[in-house]
Amino acid sequence: MLVTVLVVGIPFGIVARQAGLAPAEIVAMSVFVFAGASQFAMVQLFKDGAVWPVIVATVLLINLRHLLMATALRPYFAHVSEARRLAAAFVLTDEAFAMGIGWFRRGRTELMYYATFAVALYLLWNTATVIGMLAGPAIGEPRRFGVDFAITATFVAIVVLGVRRRSDAIVALAAALLAAALAALGASVVAVVTAGALAPLLVLFFREEGAA
Amino acid sequence: MTWLAIAGSAVVTYAARAFAFRVALPSGLPRGVTRYLDALPAAIIAALAGPAILVPGGTVMRGPELVAALVVIAVVAWRRNLLAGVLSGVATVALLRLVLAA
Numbered sequence: 436m437l438v439t440v441l442v443v444g445i446p447f448g449i450v451a452r453q454a455g456l457a458p459a460e461i462v463a464m465s466v467f468v469f470a471g472a473s474q475f476a477m478v479q480l481f482k483d484g485a486v487w488p489v490i491v492a493t494v495l496l497i498n499l500r501h502l503l504m505a506t507a508l509r510p511y512f513a514h515v516s517e518a519r520r521l522a523a524a525f526v527l528t529d530e531a532f533a534m535g536i537g538w539f540r541r542g543r544t545e546l547m548y549y550a551t552f553a554v555a556l557y558l559l560w561n562t563a564t565v566i567g568m569l570a571g572p573a574i575g576e577p578r579r580f581g582v583d584f585a586i587t588a589t590f591v592a593i594v595v596l597g598v599r600r601r602s603d604a605i606v607a608l609a610a611a612l613l614a615a616a617l618a619a620l621g622a623s624v625v626a627v628v629t630a631g632a633l634a635p636l637l638v639l640f641f642r643e644e645g646a647a
Numbered sequence: 648m649t650w651l652a653i654a655g656s657a658v659v660t661y662a663a664r665a666f667a668f669r670v671a672l673p674s675g676l677p678r679g680v681t682r683y684l685d686a687l688p689a690a691i692i693a694a695l696a697g698p699a700i701l702v703p704g705g706t707v708m709r710g711p712e713l714v715a716a717l718v719v720i721a722v723v724a725w726r727r728n729l730l731a732g733v734l735s736g737v738a739t740v741a742l743l744r745l746v747l748a749a
Contacts, residue, residue, distance in 0.1 A: 459648050504664075635686035
């Protein structure tokens, strides 16, 4: 999992740089936002010329799932200080959650495991960002080498890796098609994001299936 | 503009992460809410990808992007490897553009 962070973080640095973001802006995203998919989404939205409230709203939608993760982790943090809980929240990611919850559910209670892993992810993500950012300008003519497609390819890969049930695939396909149709009609990026927020309502029409 | 977007994104991301650590949400959130929140991130990401694949540059389907997206789906579904998928997608686009331009 630590390697995954490197291989996603480096491309993030590259595409952010290719999109014309300043080094300080790119580093600030990894240091303060620290959310992989959201950061790629931000780069795409910057490229699309989205205004800041749209970007912030999109990032919020992508990260609302942390409510569920924090709710599941909360009991294991009940005995620690408020400050530690709030620090644990800052480094909460899908990866840290997966490792942490697996650990706690095996009956272990040490928070150092979660903390060490989560902080390692944070440091690696930021290191990878800087490496990619420095490498970015070395790749000339992004269109010729298809580098402009890297961000879209990353989105597709993230979605495919996240598909656990048939309904996940249907929701993603519906979101992509609806968004593309709206874009073809000249709709703004707000409509595109709205399509993404509406598509998951489809899951309510599916009978629940167990995760594969 | 860019800095407002970054600062705002940092704030809402941290708020989403910290909220349920501070406030105990009812452990049994309605099933529908849980499922909606579970499906939401992938749907937003897919919505951002859709136009770039099917309507790249504002023109409907020129081809390379759609083919490359299908390659990414196939490679990632097969190898479960993000980097392999991205690299194959980028290579496909580069190759198809070269061929189509010739």
